[in-house]
Structure formats: C-alpha cells, structure tokens
Amino acid sequence: MPLMSFEGINVIYNQGQPNQVHALKDVTGTITEGEFISIIGPSGCGKSTLLHTLDGLIHPTAGHVYINGKRIEGPSGEKAMVFQDFALMPWQTVFQNVAFGLRLAGKKDRDVKDHVMRFIKMVGLEGFEHKYPHQLSGGMKQRVGIARAFAVEPKILLMDEPFSAIDEQTREIMQEEVLKMLQQEKKTVIFITHSIDEAVFMSHRVFLMSVRPGRIIDDLKIDIPYPRTLETKLLPQYQEYKSKIWDHLKGEVTRQYQKGEA
Template sequence: MSFNEINVIYNQGQPNQVHALKDVSGTIREGEFISIIGPSGCGKSTLLHTLDGLIRPVSGSVSINGRPIESPGGEKAMVFQDFALMPWHTVFQNVAFGLRLAGKNNKDVKDHVMHYIRMVGLDGFEHKYPHQLSGGMKQRVGIARAFAVEPKILLMDEPFSAIDEQTREIMQEEVLKMLQHEKKTVIFITHSIDEAVFLSNRVFLMSVRPGRIIDDLTIDIPYPRTLETKLLPEYQEYKSIIWNHLKGEVTRQYQKGEA
C-alpha cells in the first residue's frame, strides 16, 4: 500500500474548516505491522479511514499495488475500538456477517467461522450474544470477524482502548500469535507508546494538526515477542524516543492553544 500527498479538509470553504491531514505520504510493505501514533486530534483515525476508502482526500492518492483505493471492502477489513458488534446477533452470526454479505454457502461459512472463533479462544461461546460477553471477549469477536473475510490488510482503530490493562496485554500477545499463522498487513492506531513498540515493525509518528508523518521509526526487535520483550533495554529506548516526540508535539499544541 502507498499513499502520496494526502490532504483531508473537513467543511472545506466554510468558516469552521479544519485541515485534518496535510501532504501525508508513506509506503507500507506487505506483511508489515505499522502503528500510527501522535497527539490527540492529530488525524490518526482520519488517516486510517482515508486508507480504507471511507474518506476521500481533497488531493493526493491511496493505492494497493498501483490500484487506487476508492471505497472500503475488498482487500481490507476494519477492527473498531468500540467493538461494533450487532447486539441482536450471536457471536457466530457476528463473525459470519461479512461472509454472508459475500454470498458464501452455509457449509463454507460454518467451517470458516468456527475456525476463527477457535483461533480467538471463543470456542463454546458461538451461541452467546454480545451482552453476555466481557469487553475482551467482544473485541475477540471483532477481530475474528475481520480475519474471517480473509483481507490482505487489517485496519485497527485503537482496538484495545476499551478493555482493561491486563486483558489488553494478553490481547497484544494473542494478536501477534495470530499474525504468525495468518500473514496480514496491519495498520494500527494507538495512543499507547508501549503498544506501538510491542506490536510494530515500524511506527509512524504524527505531528499536531494538520497531521503529517514527521518520522518513520523502525522497531528493530525480532519476533516472536512476549511480555518479557518489554524488559529489554532497547525496548525502553524505543519508548523513550516516541515519548520525546509526543512530548514535543503536545507542547506545540499548548503553545498553539489547541490542547
């Protein structure tokens, strides 16, 4: 995937116009895990939604293997921070939703859905409804639903922000284990420095609004990573680099009166 000179302006030409993204460019190689981190309001989610095709930039381009991205779907799937499950559907029905839309037959759907339900550790919960699940379990359903449509690219918008810290750390490890078996390209939005370092091959560091990618940090720590990885001195060094970046950008926000 590549994106070049993206500009996104909300309410263009109106008194309340907001220049959300300015001349944003980057390249994401197949199989990479990319995290995007920056101060609040810098346009992280706007960038993710633009890469998905949900938002059309006023200028610039997004493409996969040279083909322009103009709408969601196809080779991409989104995992949302608020789970986005249908409360009237069971776990099985939620995971199967995208496959049903694609017109898959019942046998293929059943085998496929149960494979991913087992993969996220929810075997035995397939007939439960979202209100019967914990926050972590709901997010597992959202991840299984995204994997089930077999996208090449997973777009994850702060998927662990609504769950407790202990569950969050477990989910980080489990996602990495899943990705070892299911080779995907992942673009991941987070506010967590720890999460960005633990999961990523590279981290895009964004500026205050209008958002720009002002650094591209390679996390040179081999996979597989475990919670013990967080004790490595180089791990702490990467966290310090990102923290210093965020501290500088938040200071700029205060100076501009936008924080």
C-alpha cells in the first residue's frame, strides 16, 4: 500500500458562477514512503492547489486523498507544510518559531527544549535560537521554517517552492543540506518548484503537469542514485532529464499561449 494516494481530484473554484475556474481535473497518483516527489508545470497549472488539497487545506470538488488507505478530510499531524515566504512569526524567536507546532499541541517550551534544539542544530542555527526573524538572512529564515516542519515529526513534508525567495548560491547549498536531512530523518516529500534543475537534482520522481485545468500527464522517474552532490549535475543523464522536462514545459507553455491564457 502506498503511503499517500489521490484519485480523481477535481478542484473547481466558484463553481456555477460566471468566474468559475477549473483548477484541477482528474488528478491521480501514488507516493511511496521515503520518496521525494517534485511537481512541476507551467504557471497557473494548479501546482499549489494540488499541494494544498493533499494537505487538506482545500476540499476537492471531486475525488479523495488517502494516507495509508485512510481518507483524509483536513490538515493533520501526519503532514507539515514549508512555505515559500517563510511564514515566521516576527515577534517570536527562532526557538519559539520552531516550537510553534508543538505548542499548538499543548506542549510547553520547557518540555520540548531538547527536541526543538535538536532540529535547530540540524539546520545549522545553533547559537541563533534567541534571535528574531528580522535578524536573520533569507536562507536562515527558510532554515527555521524547515526546522519547524521537522520538529512536529510528520510522515509527509509538503514544500511549496521553499527556496524561491533565497539567492542562487544559498539555494544550491540548501538543496544538498535538505537532501541530507531527509535521508537522515527518512521523510516523504512532495515538493513544488519552477526550477527544472531543482526538480531533477532532488527527486525520485517528477510529476509533470498540464496547463489548466491541471492534470499529471507524465510521471518521470529520475534514475540517479543518492547521495547527490553538485557534481551530480555534470552527469550526462542529468542533462537528459533536464531536457525532457524542458521539452514538456515548452510544449505546455505553447499550448497556454495558443489558448490565450499566458
């Protein structure tokens, strides 16, 4: 049994209204425990809508999402989200932000100190636990968001373009570090990105989506062994995967222009 499956997902915003938008159509897939799945597609194809539906934040118009065969109806402790805009509380310290999910569960800081510090150390922020977000760089803020997600110990991490707001050099370092953390913690990841390079570098499989209404029209296996390093990007098959994804995106964007939606 897959860890997560979703069948016939349709999402229609403002259904029955003149401004109705069919965001997702008949989206179906399975994800095995420990997999890193990237979702990539043209702008506006419903990537974030799909991620939020898998998290339970959006209820699909049709179709269902399952974890270990059990239908999910909303957010739960089995899943945690990492956002692209950090989503930190500016009035709280690094420690307090990482402990946020645990506090929501009714636990006190003093009861989870060692647990929270473990993940602060894991993301390389030991010594910054009493700093506030305005005192951190963009990369450091994203590390806090990742530590916060890990701290609640979910089965599945949902990551919505988590590196899009940081510079390219930090982004490449973060890709390697996150892969190391995921292998250490044995997490399953569903990851949205606009970067072809990022999708190939990090993923076991890449879901390629169509223009709206979004569908998964290909499930591309990235057959490159882990651990992956920056040298991985020099491999011939790495470039072949990038070319295949680019050909897909180019074709879908062309369709988007032809439909007058770009």
